[in-house]
Amino acid sequence: MKVISIAIQKGGSGKTTTAVNLAAALRDAEKKVLLIDFDPQSNLTQSLGIKKEPAANVYTVLRKEAFGEQADLLEVKQVLHGLDLIPAALELADAELELASVYGREQIAAQLLQRLENAYDYVFIDCPPSFGILTVNALVASDYYLMPLQAEFLPLNGVRSFERHLERIKKLNKHLRLLGFVLTKFNNRLSMNRSVEEQLLEKYDATQVFRTHIRTNIKLAAAQEQGMDIFSFDPYSNGAADYKALAAEFLEKIK
Numbered sequence: 001m002k003v004i005s006i007a008i009q010k011g012g013s014g015k016t017t018t019a020v021n022l023a024a025a026l027r028d029a030e031k032k033v034l035l036i037d038f039d040p041q042s043n044l045t046q047s048l049g050i051k052k053e054p055a056a057n058v059y060t061v062l063r064k065e066a067f068g069e070q071a072d073l074l075e076v077k078q079v080l081h082g083l084d085l086i087p088a089a090l091e092l093a094d095a096e097l098e099l100a101s102v103y104g105r106e107q108i109a110a111q112l113l114q115r116l117e118n119a120y121d122y123v124f125i126d127c128p129p130s131f132g133i134l135t136v137n138a139l140v141a142s143d144y145y146l147m148p149l150q151a152e153f154l155p156l157n158g159v160r161s162f163e164r165h166l167e168r169i170k171k172l173n174k175h176l177r178l179l180g181f182v183l184t185k186f187n188n189r190l191s192m193n194r195s196v197e198e199q200l201l202e203k204y205d206a207t208q209v210f211r212t213h214i215r216t217n218i219k220l221a222a223a224q225e226q227g228m229d230i231f232s233f234d235p236y237s238n239g240a241a242d243y244k245a246l247a248a249e250f251l252e253k254i255k
């Protein structure tokens, strides 16, 4: 079982879209995938069609575990479109304060995931756009992190600031590695998009930048709105083709 955090502080980078659709592409490749919504905004939960705040959610489990009970993530699992999801709710925002004084607060998610043993091939954690206790927990529990970057804006400042935080995380989790950057909302005709990629390749090894670009495709936003992954919504869209290609490259990289 490999655990992958999808993280970057910058909002709107395509974290949640990548979590849902990469997981869905892997589901279609017969892999066993678990999605964990670690963002109080609960976009991932909503993206899979859950409209009502789930009373049993990731925060219920985190809190139990933090305050000394042996908890089980799968207690709050829901299955949507053939994907296993640990949903979030707005109350997850309380984690920041409530867990602040808990001993071992950075390792709560890691403990919960260890208990799943090898129930899944891949676990994806959709992180919030901040570097607080939730993102720290996700990264401490992960083998890899994957960073979607919106190619339309200069995202490299965000990467630099993320790397400063990582120094701290690596002390708690020596195994954590970058799986790669994924350029999202890509438009090959825009020179800005190409220049973002060139800058990444100057600084990072080519193996750390996914060759697959996720093109701007309105169908991806529409699918999210309908509470569906792109393959269930429109399997012939560019968005479906791009996430399918990303999944193939993902499997090649993570071998």
Ligand SMILES: Nc1ncnc2c1ncn2[C@@H]1O[C@H](COP(=O)(O)OP(=O)(O)OP(=O)(O)O)[C@@H](O)[C@H]1O
Pocket: 009, 010, 011, 012, 013, 014, 015, 016, 017, 018, 039, 041, 043, 127, 128, 129, 184, 185, 186, 214, 215, 216, 217, 218, 220, 221, 222, 224
């Ligand atoms: N390739 C794409 N083409 C068009 N729209 C996209 C694409 N990727 C994401 N979007 C849309 O952009 C918005 C932001 O994407 P998403 O929610 O995945 O970002 P995020 O990084 O998870 O944001 P946050 O940091 O707020 O959690 C969403 O409305 C989504 O539908």
Ligand SMILES: [Mg+2]
Pocket: 015, 016, 017, 039, 043, 044, 126, 127
């Ligand atoms: Mg998100």
